[in-house]
Amino acid sequence: MRLARIGAGERDRGQTVIEFVGVVPLILLLLVALWQCALVGYAFVLAGNAADEGARAGAAAEGDAGGVCQAAALHEVPSSFQGDRPNCHEDGGMYKAKVTLKIPILIPGVLNSFPVDGTAAHVKER
Structure with missing residues (x-):
């Protein structure tokens, strides 16, 4: 019985699939981490902008400044x-x-968990 010799190109068959399967979970984990970082940054921006809009509206309000401030701040947040x-x-x-x-x-x-604070202040208009 004579054994057939395997060529150099045929020994590596399937190696690409094994490497791909090994790297895909790492790539997916990296994408999830980047997405979470984007959500954290977006939450900080939203909180700061909402506080700024609320403070601006409350500073210019002539009646119920607290209600106007809260309404303006909540309007800016999804x-x-x-x-x-x-x-x-x-x-x-x-x-x-x-x-x-x-x-x-x-x-x-x-699933919302960690709190983020945004603060702002404006000069009260008289």
């Missing part, structure tokens, strides 16, 4: 990022707003 009610108050000559949002884990609106 429902999937909603956290606690905005904290709006006047402090000296400044009108301050603090917005706390929940950072979603992977899917906005499904």
Whole structure:
């Protein structure tokens, strides 16, 4: 019985598939981590912008400044990022707003966990 000799190109058959299968989970894990980082950054931007809009609206309000501030702040935040009610108050000559949002884990609106605070202050208009 004579054994057939395997050529150099045939010995590596399947090697690419094995490498691909080994690397795909790492690539997917990296994509999930990048997506979560993007959600964290977006939550920080939303919180800061909502606080700024709320403080600006509260500083210019002529009646119920707290209600106007809260409404303006909540208007800027998507429902999937909603956290606690905005904290709006006047402090000296400044009108301050603090917005706390929940950072979603992977899917906005499904599992929100870590709080993010955004604060802003504007000079009270008289």
